[in-house]
Amino acid sequence: MAENYPREAGLRPAQGCFINNRWEPSSSGAALPVIAPAEGVIFAEIAAGNAQDVNRAVAAARAAFEGGPWSRLTATERGRLLMRLSQLVTDNLEELAAIEARDCGKPLRAARADIQATARYFEFYGGAADKFHGEQIPFMNGYYVTGEREPLGVTGHVIPWNYPAQMTGRTLGPALAMGNATVLKPAEDACLTVLRIAELAAGAGFPEGAVNVVPGLGHEAGAALAEHPGIDFISFTGSPQVGTLIQTAAARNHIGCVLELGGKSPQILFDDADLDAAVPVVVAAIIQNAGQTCSAGARVLIQRPIWDRAVSLIAAKFSALKAGLPDDEPDLGSIISARQKERVEGFIARAKEQGVPVIAEGGIDPKAPAGGFYVPPVVFGPVPRDNALAFDEVFGPVLAAIPFEDEADAVALANGTEYGLIAGVWTRDGSRALRVARQLRGGQVYVNAYGAGGGIELPFGGTRKSGHGREKGFEALYEFSALKTIVIKHD
């Protein structure tokens, strides 16, 4: 229970909900503790937003969208505001990175990279705002037809705790570029940078009601937003279970949604792979954010002839890894919460009980506070194909190594989970790379590379239990807009 954690002296008090460019106290009057997961200490509070706060935020967004100053801005002006926000995020990089590192328990350098990516999202979508347009459609003689892209209206956004700042840029950037008015519900486990970015958006000049943030619990503020009849679309990133609730709520309101729900992404090492290039990437792709990345490379599939060599290279790297405090620039930080730590440790304990061999395990920096939620990284293998580690998402620094026979076996194995988000293929054979990439299920395939979460420009999203729809790149501009066909008859 959060109440049992020590409270830091002079902790940051809750600011409230950010509605109409102002901090407004939550109508619940309650606050939620914010725990620094690398320390196990309460260092701040956030408002416990509720359904009434969501009502106010949606009303503010509605007013902004329908007739408010936001609705009158041109695409170029919206783009300039996003550019200004990007600049403000960059100007405040160190402050934001320090908050993100402490709030999420991630290494400071990783938090800095996250804030740079956040700025880049706003820059990318700022630049795109007036370059994304409709078309003229050939039709019968005497008709002029255009297809225009228009905003959806008020968009709801529910984001997770693993990359709070980046997720804000990723989901608000395209929504604002297209002229939607937004209401965002960040995760209760980590959202301090999101609140700060909302304030920066007001500083950048976004008119009242364009950007609203209601912090709070998922089943209160999150559910109230998802179910709100006043929203026109919802974007969600998080667990498949909550994704189902979001999609059900969207169906009841007859609105669209984009869902990004995680994965069990494979990296396939064929027998001709450049292992010196591949292995560092394989390791980085599972320890990034302590494995708490939807597109973590959680499985490494290794062709039998190179099994021994690949495994010994991976083992050498893994056993040297250390989890530690953000400021000490460890290889990886902590898990987000005691609950998630317990969940990850449950997977590890069950696999060990079931006799799945441990290839190598890293450690915890002795300087890391005893109260922090650390899990040493571990690689298991060969993981039997019917073991949970071969198909369930752990969301922790746990890599499953699985041998395969040939190309067909690799494809079947890679596609053999309920997920389909991203994949990596390592081979020197160009034809094989393309052949396999085309057969893999998911939204992104990397060849001789892997980008867990990287690439603002690259459309990203999944299939089935990984969700549907696409964010990032220009594709997100389609998600956050609708096509209207206008047919004009002339003489």
Ligand code: NAD
């Ligand atoms: P979650 O799905 O419960 O939380 C994600 C967001 O949804 C948070 O903002 C939360 O407040 C909100 N939420 C929770 N319940 C809600 C509801 N009933 N209605 C509306 N919004 C609600 O995720 P979690 O419990 O924090 O993590 C559990 C698992 O989810 C992880 O182990 C991992 O597998 C997965 N996860 C995936 C991602 C991802 O990036 N795809 C991110 C975080 C968690």
